[in-house]
Amino acid sequence: MIRYLIKNNIKIMSRSMVNVLCFILCPMIVSAVLISAFSSLLNKYEGSTESFIVGYSIKSKDGSESIRQLLNGLGSNSDITFAEYQNEDPETILSNSEVASFVEFGENDYKIYVKDDFEIQGKIIEGMLSVSFNSMIANGTEPQTAEITVNKADFIPPVDSTDYYGIIYIVYFAWCAIVCASGLLSSEKKYRIDNRFRISGICEFKLYLAKFLSVSIVVLSGITVSALFSALFLGVHWGNILLSALIVFILVMASTALGLMFYSITNSLVLTVIIVFAIVWILGFIGGSFEVYMFSSTPESVRVISPIYHENRALIELLVQGKSDYLLSAILYPLALVIGCSGISVAANQLRRRGRK
């Protein structure tokens, strides 16, 4: 029975062309703007944790040879290149060369200078030198070459900004499914279609299911078209297509369920759109939609609250690594939202029907 409802709901939504066009074009436009604006941001970051140049100068005459040996050892054990400078200003060197960090060795101390955007490289070199010199003090020997194990999981794998923004904004706009549903919901409200549903005796669950499935299908179609267009025209790449599609499919369902839940509770489309947009904006903010999540100052404990963060990380990591530790949470978290929000929606509609005047 509900297949006719689903079919006609889809027709109503797809005939509200403004909504559908917005839904297809918005992710493309926003990601295109951000790709061009921040193309260098991720380029600076990517790969620079793998290999970079460290400049140094030695003021002490006595220990200069042992320091050179130490740095040569550190360089041979990693992809770090150490370049010696004589009596030059460290800040000038950092600003005028490709050097990521500069170490000034004094008589009994050393000072590390770090270029903007290369804080992580600064931390790496600081850690290496600290371990090496501490072992020297502890053993009373010459400084030993220290091997620093860098936890790669703390750093993003290299990702192109085109792919990053292309994927992230598909996720973000998919969370705004209520835009697509608005054509249907406003038509039902305007023409009091609800009364016809009531006198037909159709149960709330079937009504909800028909609406939920039809909105999900339209949103998923719109998002798929948008993703295809951005792949064709912007050159956005996706990782494992099947897993990525599964994540997007479930997040679209979660987005639909979230929107319909607020509509069931408020019974006002305007209020629903405001609430959903505010929530999605907050989830996007902490989840990496506006601030690249690798550079985000938001603590990890806060970021994991946002389903958008799980989806962003899973999709990006699937692209650059082919696997992701966030894959399971990116599927289960929105799935839990689908079940929870749907339950609340049906209950709210039943309560409204029972308590009707």
Added chain:
Amino acid sequence: METILRTIDLTKKYGSKVVVDNLNIEIKKGEVFGLLGPNGAGKSTTMNMICDIVRPTLGSIEFMGMDFRKNKSELLRKLGYIPQDLAIHGNLKAWENVELFTSLYGIKGEELKKAINESLDYVGLLERKNDYAKNFSGGMKRRLNIACAIGHHPDLLIFDEPTVGIDPQSRSFILDKIKESNKKGTTVIYTSHYMEEVEAICTRIAIMDNGKIIAIGTSEELKKLVVDNTESITLEEVFLTLTGKKLRDY
């Protein structure tokens, strides 16, 4: 004649305001029952309670010999409601609107296709079945509104002011169709502010005011309540005599 619908002490209160007050009416099978009343008399609330859109505060409804509340899902399928407000999707074609609302009653496949064509033919819109409802005139929308409620062949049809704001041709068409349905055995409850319509099609008429039935009977019987010579008075004059000329501003 067999009773198809009976209201028993049907009452609806909004706070302390009683909108429908202990209403007891019986609708006989195969009749066209007219419900008249000034604005705010409680007609639409009564209709909405019969259709399960509004929940009664007190009392009950018996439909086809069964308690309505207890057998709601079964009985709602035997009911067709044509609301005063147009309840059609503008962005759907005429046949799609009929398909959507008729399918809610479990009709599908070939049976559904047949029901769509029959319903549209019944209201004279078969040739316009592929046109969008939003492009229809007021009268055509009203007719489509009717088509959406009859596809499942209900035993009782409830018309809530179906001729508001339409041209005389469309009104005449709708009234003829109501008579035609009635001849085929469908019971009709009809509310309107147009007295001549009610007089033309209804076999019995009830006049409602302040939530109560103040008079009930055939047109002749109602006229006799006011004057002996029924030819010297119209139904509208009877209505005004019984309900008064005071404006009802709700």
